[in-house]
Structure formats: C-alpha cells, structure tokens
Amino acid sequence: MHDMTNVGKSHQSDIAPVAKKRWYRGRLSVEVRREIGGWHQAAMLAGSVLMGLILSGCILVAAGVPATSLVQEMLYSTLLDATNLRTVLFQASPLILVGLSAAIAFQVRFWNLGIEGQMIFGGLGATFVSLFDLGPDYARLPLMALAAILAGTAWAVLPTLLKLKLNVNEIISTLLLNYVALDLLFHLVYGAWKDPKDGFPHSALYRASELLPVLASGISSALVIAAFATATLAYLTIWSRAGIYMRFIEANPSVARAVGIPVQRVILVVVLLSGALASLAGFVIVSGQEGRLTQSFFRGYGVSGVLIGFLARNNPIAAAAVAMLMGVLFVAGQNLQVFYSIPQAMVQLIQALIVICVASSDFLIRHRVSWVR
Amino acid sequence: MAWSPSNSHIAVAGPGPVGGVLALHDIDKTFDGFKALQRASFIAEKGQVHALLGENGAGKSTLMNVACGLYGADAGRMLVDGEEVRLSGPRQAADLGIGMVHQHFRLVRPFSVVDNVVLTGQGEVAGKNYRRAVEIAAKAIVHHAAALGRTIDPFQRIDSLPVAEQQLVEVIRALVAGARILIFDEPTALLTDQEADRLLNTLRNLADMGSAVILITHKLTDVKRFADRVTVMRGGRTIASVDPASLSVAELTRMTVGDTAEVDDAGQRHYGRRRLEVIDLACTRADGTHAFSGVNFNVRSGEIYGIAGVSGNGQAELAETLMGLRSPNGGVIQLEDAGESLQNATPDRLRASGAAFVPADRYRYGLASGLPIADNFAIGGVINGHYGSWAWIRRRTMESDAATAVKDFDVQGIRSLNQKAALLSGGNAQKLVIAREFRTSPTIVVAQSPSRGLDVRATLAVHGRLGEARDRGAAVLLLSEDLDEILKLSDRVGVMSAGRLVAEFERPVDRQEIGRAMVAHA
Numbered sequence: 067m068h069d070m071t072n073v074g075k076s077h078q079s080d081i082a083p084v085a086k087k088r089w090y091r092g093r094l095s096v097e098v099r100r101e102i103g104g105w106h107q108a109a110m111l112a113g114s115v116l117m118g119l120i121l122s123g124c125i126l127v128a129a130g131v132p133a134t135s136l137v138q139e140m141l142y143s144t145l146l147d148a149t150n151l152r153t154v155l156f157q158a159s160p161l162i163l164v165g166l167s168a169a170i171a172f173q174v175r176f177w178n179l180g181i182e183g184q185m186i187f188g189g190l191g192a193t194f195v196s197l198f199d200l201g202p203d204y205a206r207l208p209l210m211a212l213a214a215i216l217a218g219t220a221w222a223v224l225p226t227l228l229k230l231k232l233n234v235n236e237i238i239s240t241l242l243l244n245y246v247a248l249d250l251l252f253h254l255v256y257g258a259w260k261d262p263k264d265g266f267p268h269s270a271l272y273r274a275s276e277l278l279p280v281l282a283s284g285i286s287s288a289l290v291i292a293a294f295a296t297a298t299l300a301y302l303t304i305w306s307r308a309g310i311y312m313r314f315i316e317a318n319p320s321v322a323r324a325v326g327i328p329v330q331r332v333i334l335v336v337v338l339l340s341g342a343l344a345s346l347a348g349f350v351i352v353s354g355q356e357g358r359l360t361q362s363f364f365r366g367y368g369v370s371g372v373l374i375g376f377l378a379r380n381n382p383i384a385a386a387a388v389a390m391l392m393g394v395l396f397v398a399g400q401n402l403q404v405f406y407s408i409p410q411a412m413v414q415l416i417q418a419l420i421v422i423c424v425a426s427s428d429f430l431i432r433h434r435v436s437w438v439r
Numbered sequence: 440m441a442w443s444p445s446n447s448h449i450a451v452a453g454p455g456p457v458g459g460v461l462a463l464h465d466i467d468k469t470f471d472g473f474k475a476l477q478r479a480s481f482i483a484e485k486g487q488v489h490a491l492l493g494e495n496g497a498g499k500s501t502l503m504n505v506a507c508g509l510y511g512a513d514a515g516r517m518l519v520d521g522e523e524v525r526l527s528g529p530r531q532a533a534d535l536g537i538g539m540v541h542q543h544f545r546l547v548r549p550f551s552v553v554d555n556v557v558l559t560g561q562g563e564v565a566g567k568n569y570r571r572a573v574e575i576a577a578k579a580i581v582h583h584a585a586a587l588g589r590t591i592d593p594f595q596r597i598d599s600l601p602v603a604e605q606q607l608v609e610v611i612r613a614l615v616a617g618a619r620i621l622i623f624d625e626p627t628a629l630l631t632d633q634e635a636d637r638l639l640n641t642l643r644n645l646a647d648m649g650s651a652v653i654l655i656t657h658k659l660t661d662v663k664r665f666a667d668r669v670t671v672m673r674g675g676r677t678i679a680s681v682d683p684a685s686l687s688v689a690e691l692t693r694m695t696v697g698d699t700a701e702v703d704d705a706g707q708r709h710y711g712r713r714r715l716e717v718i719d720l721a722c723t724r725a726d727g728t729h730a731f732s733g734v735n736f737n738v739r740s741g742e743i744y745g746i747a748g749v750s751g752n753g754q755a756e757l758a759e760t761l762m763g764l765r766s767p768n769g770g771v772i773q774l775e776d777a778g779e780s781l782q783n784a785t786p787d788r789l790r791a792s793g794a795a796f797v798p799a800d801r802y803r804y805g806l807a808s809g810l811p812i813a814d815n816f817a818i819g820g821v822i823n824g825h826y827g828s829w830a831w832i833r834r835r836t837m838e839s840d841a842a843t844a845v846k847d848f849d850v851q852g853i854r855s856l857n858q859k860a861a862l863l864s865g866g867n868a869q870k871l872v873i874a875r876e877f878r879t880s881p882t883i884v885v886a887q888s889p890s891r892g893l894d895v896r897a898t899l900a901v902h903g904r905l906g907e908a909r910d911r912g913a914a915v916l917l918l919s920e921d922l923d924e925i926l927k928l929s930d931r932v933g934v935m936s937a938g939r940l941v942a943e944f945e946r947p948v949d950r951q952e953i954g955r956a957m958v959a960h961a
Binding site: 095160203266305307308309310313316317318320321322323324325327328 | 510786791798805806807810814831929
C-alpha cells in the first residue's frame with residue numbers, strides 16, 4: 067500500500083498509476099487552540115449568526131415566503147421601522163436583565179435556575195408597595211424597585227446558603243423553590259390581592275405614578291435600567307477585583323481557594339446580585355409592561371435567561387447583545403405569523419436554529435480546524 | 440510527498456534493510472508560530488528500550504504524540520516497518536501496533552480493568568460481542584500480566600487500584616490491542632522508587648519479548664540503567680542518538696542541559712525565632728480514616744525543616760492542613776510573627792500572615808490552567824491590594840510585573856502573557872507558581888514535593904529559590920518523598936511514619952538513620 071490516507075484510497079484503482087497531486091489527499095485536522103483574539107472570536111460569533119439566518123431563510127423560502135421579502139421582514143421591519151424597533155427594545159429589556167442574572171451566577175459556577183422565582187418575588191415586592199400606598203408619589207417607583215430587589219434577593223439567600231454550608235445542589239433547590247414562589251403568587255392573586263374591580267386573579271392596576279415612564283423618544287425607561295445594569299456588570303467583570311476573583315472561581319474553585327480568594331464570600335455576593343437582577347427583571351415587567359401583578363408575567367424568562375447566559379459565555383456585554391437578538395427574533399416571528407401565516411412552530415424552529423448555530427460556533431472558537439496534506 | 444506508486448518498499452531512502460520498526464524523519468511541528476519540533480528524527484528498533492531524553496519542553500512528548508497519531512506533523516516522514524504512513528488519528532496508529540501510555544492515564548475510572556480493555560475494540564477483542572470480548576480480554580489480561588511477571592485482577596475497578604497498577608492496566612490494554620511499539624511518557628513521574636524500578640523492569644521484559652519500547656524521561660539514572668539506546672532532544676531538535684553505556688552521567692547531563700551549577704551550600708546558619716509551630720495537630724480523612732495525629736514541630740526563621748517519609752504516611756494531608764486546605768480535628772498552628780494561633784486556618788488568613796505555598800499538584804492548587812499567565816502570576820497581588828483597590832485593577836502594572844517576574848524566574852515557553860497557563864510544561868508551570876509565591880518575600884514557606892516531575896535544571900532553580908528564601912530569614916517547611924531533596928536542603932529533618940512524626944534529626948544527618956526511621960514504625 068502506498069499510502070495510509072483514508073481519503074481517496076478507494077479512488078486509487080480507477081486512476082492510472084501516475085503520481086500526481088490530488089487536492090483531496092490529506093485529512094481534516096482538529097487541534098485545540100492555544101489562544102484566540104477578541105476580534106477573531108467576535109467574527110466567529112457574527113458568522114454563526116449569519117449562518118443561522120441563512121438557514122432560516124432557506125426554510126422560510128421553502129415554506130412559501132417570497133425570498134425578496136425576507137430581508138424586508140428580518141431586517142427592515144424589525145430594526146429600521148420605528149414602531150417595531152421600540153417593540154424589540156421593549157421586549158429586550160427584561161431579557162437583558164435575566165440574561166445578566168444567569169451569566170453572572172454561572173461565572174461563579176452557581177447554576178441559578180431560580181430566576182423565575184426571584185422574578186416572582188420582585189413582582190410581589192413592587193406590588194406590596196403599590197397596594198399599601200407606601201411613600202409619596204415621587205418616591206413611589208424607586209421604592210417599588212427597592213422593595214422588588216430586596217424581596218427577590220432575599221429569595222436567593224436560602225439556596226445559596228444551602229449550597230455553601232451544606233453543599234446542597236443548587237440546580238435542584240433553586241428550581242423547586244420556583245414552585246414555592248409560584249404557589250405564594252397564586253395564593254395572593256386568587257385571595258387577598260385579587261383585583262376588587264373585576265374579580266380576576268391579578269392585582270389591581272397600578273396608578274400612573276407606579277408605571278415605568280416612557281421617555282421622550284418613545285422608549286421605555288426599562289431599557290435605561292437594563293443598559294445601566296449591563297454597563298455596571300461589564301465594569302465589574304473587566305476592571306474590578308471582583309472580576310478577577312470570579313474568573314478564578316470559574317476556572318478552578320480549589321485553586322481560587324488555595325491562592326487566598328475568599329471563595330464563599332464571593333459566591334454569596336455574586337449569587338445575591340444575580341437574584342437582584344432577576345427581581346429587577348420582574349419589576350420591569352410588572353411596572354413597565356403589565357401594569358399590575360399578573361399570574362404569568364414571569365413565564366419563560368427563566369429558560370431564556372439561562373439560554374442567553376450560555377450563548378453569551380457569561381459575558382455581560384454579549385448577554386445584552388444576545389438578548390437584543392432574541393428580541394429581534396421575537397418581533398420578526400410575530401410579523402411572520404401575522405403577514406405570511408407561518409405557523410408558530412416554524413417560528414420557534416427558526417429561533418432554535420439560530421441558537422444552535424451560535425452554540426456550535428463554540429467548537430470553532432476552541433479548536434482550529436484545518437485541512438492537512 | 441516522496442512516494443513512488445510502483446514500488447513503495449524501495450521508496451524509502453537508504454541502502455539495505457530499512458532501519459527500525461518505527462522511524463520518524465525530519466518532523467516539523469508548529470503551534471501558533473512556536474516551533475515545537477524542528478527536523479526531529481528518531482528511529483526505534485525491535486527488542487530495544489529506547490530512551491528519549493530531554494528537559495521539560497524539549498519536544499519529547501510532542502514528537503511521540505506525532506508518532507501515535509495525536510498530532511499531525513507539518514512536515515517530515517513517518518515509517519512503520521519501513522513503509523511510509525500518514526496517520527489519520529490514534530486509532531490508525533493503534534491498528535499499526537503503536538500504543539502510548541500517557542502521563543495522565545486514559546482510563547475510565549469507575550469501570551473495571553476488563554471493561555477498559557474491551558472498550559478499545561481492537562486487537563484480540565476486535566469484532567466480538569460484549570460477553571465474548573470480556574471472556575477473551577480477561578484471559579488476555581491475566582496472560583499478559585503473568586508474562587510481565589505481575590498479577591492483576593481483571594474485574595477490579597480502576598479507581599480501587601493504586602497508581603502503579605493503573606499504569607500496568609494501560610500497558611496491558613495496549614498489548615491486548617496488539618501494540619508492538621510502546622511509548623511511555625514519563626512513566627515513573629508518579630511512582631515511588633520501588634514501583635519505578637518494577638515498572639522499568641517490566642519495560643525491559645517487554646523489549647526482551649520483542650516489542651520496541653520508547654521511554655520518554657528526564658531521569659539520567661533510568662537511562663543509564665535500563666535503556667539500550669538514547670536519543671537526546673533539546674529545543675525541539677534531536678541532538679544525538681547514542682548508546683548510553685558509552686557515556687557517563689555527566690556527559691549525558693551536558694548533552695541535555697548544557698552546563699549547570701550545583702547550589703553551593705554554606706555551612707554556618709543563624710536561626711531566629713520559631714515562625715511556624717505546630718502543636719498536637721491531628722486530622723482524619725473524609726472517609727474517616729486516620730491521616731495523622733499528635734504532630735509537633737517548629738520551623739525557625741532562617742531554617743529549612745524537611746519532613747521525610749514513604750508516600751502515604753500522612754505527609755500529603757499535613758501539607759494540605761498547613762496550607763489551610765483541610766481542617767484539622769485537633770491541635771493548633773501558631774504563627775508567632777503574626778501573633779496568631781489558628782485552629783482552623785484558611786488559605787487567605789495564612790497568606791495574610793505572610794505564608795506562601797508551593798503545592799505538589801500544580802494544577803489542583805497552584806495554577807488556574809484556563810486563565811492567562813499574567814492573571815495567575817498577579818492574583819496574590821490583586822488580593823492584597825497591590826494592584827489597586829476593589830474598584831479598579833491596574834492591569835498595565837500587573838502585566839509589566841508579570842513580564843519582569845517571568846524573566847527573573849526564567850519561566851520559558853511563553854509567547855504571550857495572555858497565553859493560558861495550561862500550555863506551560865511542568866517545570867515552567869512550577870517556576871510560575873514560585874514566581875508568584877516569592878514575589879512578596881514571604882516569612883513562611885510551605886513546599887510540598889516542589890521538584891516532582893521537574894528536570895535537572897528546573898529542580899536546581901527551585902532548590903535555589905528555597906535556599907534564597909531561607910537565607911532571607913524565612914521559615915521554610917519542605918515536605919518531600921524524595922530523600923535526596925530532603926538531605927540536600929534541610930537543616931533539620933522530621934520523619935513521618937503512619938501519621939506520626941516519629942523521629943527528628945539535626946544537621947548533619949545520616950541517610951541510613953533516616954531510612955531506618957521511615958520504615959521502622961510503619
């Protein structure tokens with residue numbers, strides 16, 4: 067045998083026995099990258115989003131959407147149309163907050179699946195201030211936000227302490243505590259906090275001073291909160307001492323402990339911060355979108371948050387970008403459903419496709435794939 | 440590519456019979472611009488133990504990873520039995536009879552020995568159903584073990600076996616898969632002296648039975664005693680291939696490292712106060728067994744206190760306790776300078792009192808392998824506020840300090856400070872740990888087997904640093920299973936046996952007496 071190369075071996079008998087260079091000689095080589103630059107990484111991510119969009123486009127064309135109107139629907143009518151852009155940003159604000167919440171907890175290896183429970187407590191805290199008329203009008207919104215943060219953060223204390231002191235798996239404890247929070251919510255909206263006007267299971271509508279104001283440009287102030295949170299977290303993780311501590315804990319907790327990082331304290335503070343961000347997301351929805359405490363305002367945000375945190379690889383700025391992408395997909399999906407009667411399932415398929423493309427780009431970021439001859 | 444379609448057997452250059460069962464010619468390998476191998480050549484013969492000798496980072500492992508199909512070479516030729524091959528991966532290498540026993544075992548720990556062998560699906564067990572394969576493999580395991588003069592129970596779980604036997608499983612697995620060219624990557628690094636001797640005898644047996652055995656090592660004595668031939672590597676190049684019997688150890692040393700100077704040991708010492716004192720310290724392991732108890736000793740300023748003992752007599756747990764990684768069940772650790780008496784020491788409190796640690800397991804307690812070299816170096820300074828307050832990290836200062844330290848401590852193989860620490864070879868990783876730990880001139884140093892797995896030059900550098908710390912007035916505690924290391928450095932020696940400090944010797948100490956104390960109480 068001349069050659070042990072698997073590729074092309076079967077062709078040898080058909081080809082005249084003359085030594086000649088063949089492009090298919092060689093093999094695929096996969097090596098772990100030693101280093102990768104930030105721009106390279108960003109380019110890979112952008113490429114994978116584009117790939118996802120192209121694949122989605124193919125599916126949509128196959129489903130009967132004219133190819134010419136694809137760009138129109140995906141790009142122009144979501145980002146370049148003022149109304150739709152406002153919807154995107156409106157949808158994105160709570161997504162950014164839950165994404166940040168998940169990302170920061172993951173950084174200290176704490177799988178916070180209790181985002182929804184913490185959101186519920188955020189909603190309860192805010193509604194408590196509203197129902198009991200606490201504080202003057204001008205201080206009402208800050209008070210509601212504060213109460214939301216306190217309540218949601220307090221809800222995160224128990225699983226964190228269980229994890230740190232007794233080594234109880236936080237995936238189980240945070241997830242199950244969501245059901246406890248949900249039952250408390252039902253107990254209140256079906257009972258003491260039921261709307262006295264219509265008798266439906268939600269709280270009374272908030273007053274005007276209790277709603278998050280819409281800014282002059284038509285953008286909800288929720289976006290300002292989300293942007294502020296993103297900037298703060300980006301600063302914390304990149305430039306502060308806590309950022310280095312978190313990177314060490316993420317990389318190797320026993321090394322972190324051995325070099326003298328107060329690992330337990332850092333985890334406690336970071337998870338509580340994660341709880342605070344989740345409860346802030348709850349506040350932003352009840353006060354900025356629903357205008358009251360409803361029985362389902364938090365639905366789906368837990369999973370979205372985990373997904374955003376994962377896709378953003380725990381990076382706060384990337385989390386905001388991914389949340390924005392989710393907002394775009396949400397609005398584009400709505401438009402497609404309405405104007406082209408594309409079924410809901412297909413919209414979800416497209417969203418999932420893009421997510422999978424981004425997730426699989428991870429492999430290319432960690433490995434160098436090349437053709438070796 | 441140099442192959443001829445008509446007659447590949449003579450396509451290989453050279454007169455007469457083709458040299459070697461495995462031959463690598465002019466192999467080049469580059470990692471992101473770093474030349475790991477430059478025209479490296481190597482020929483292994485049947486029935487020989489062929490040592491591949493060189494310092495950490497000389498390219499020994501890289502070259503052998505090319506041979507076993509883990510890396511593709513950028514250039515060069517590889518021949519097995521005189522036929523040119525291009526490997527698509529480790530599986531094809533295994534099909535050709537090339538097996539590698541890696542430094543970190545590739546075994547499924549919760550599986551039994553026989554299951555690990557069956558998993559390869561190659562050689563004697565190829566194409567059989569599971570039950571049949573287990574039968575065959577179990578027989579083959581017993582057979583191969585017996586042929587090597589060893590015994591092993593095929594149905595034991597891997598994680599219940601001692602390290603030396605796990606390694607034997609790796610060897611047998613390769614043999615069952617049909618390996619006749621066996622590559623061992625630093626096989627004695629994790630073994631005690633007796634175990635290492637036994638393994639090397641096993642390698643000798645393998646060669647005598649007709650295999651080609653390749654031994655990657657940096658231990659000159661092993662080469663002298665066991666190898667038929669030695670190829671020396673330096674800086675990614677193969678320097679020479681010679682018969683080790685024709686050279687003295689000194690000549691071999693010069694070939695591998697160039698010139699080295701021994702640490703010159705001055706006789707007179709001035710000891711100061713007791714900086715570190717341990718009183719009645721006791722500890723049990725997580726599974727409830729007794730690790731050590733009633734341990735009393737002190738380390739004075741300007742002194743190196745060595746703790747010797749056969750591995751597994753409580754030294755590892757003692758080291759972890761003194762580093763604050765394990766809580767004792769009783770007793771106290773006193774730090775006189777800090778005026779503290781700790782019952783439950785944590786790493787951050789010990790470090791705040793001026794202690795520095797050189798752990799044995801560098802990637803478990805020393806370096807975060809996924810983080811940049813600069814971060815790994817600077818983390819100590821970040822914690823104590825040297826690189827800025829809580830709110831702001833002075834990255835620029837951090838990186839320039841790291842660059843200086845890396846130069847001062849001779850950490851090699853660095854192309855960028857943002858490179859991951861995992862990419863450093865063992866010796867350089869240890870130098871980086873020491874650069875970090877000694878940055879602040881610690882008053883107490885706890886070092887556990889600090890030169891384990893290091894080559895001659897790196898070991899000398901590490902020993903030099905410990906000596907410097909002592910001369911500066913630090914109290915240095917050295918725990919090591921390497922008696923030579925203890926004897927060379929220590930001013931006083933305590934001997935641990937069965938979890939107790941059974942004897943203490945003043946300098947000058949007698950090696951024989953220590954040896955007797957190490958085993959007398961076991």
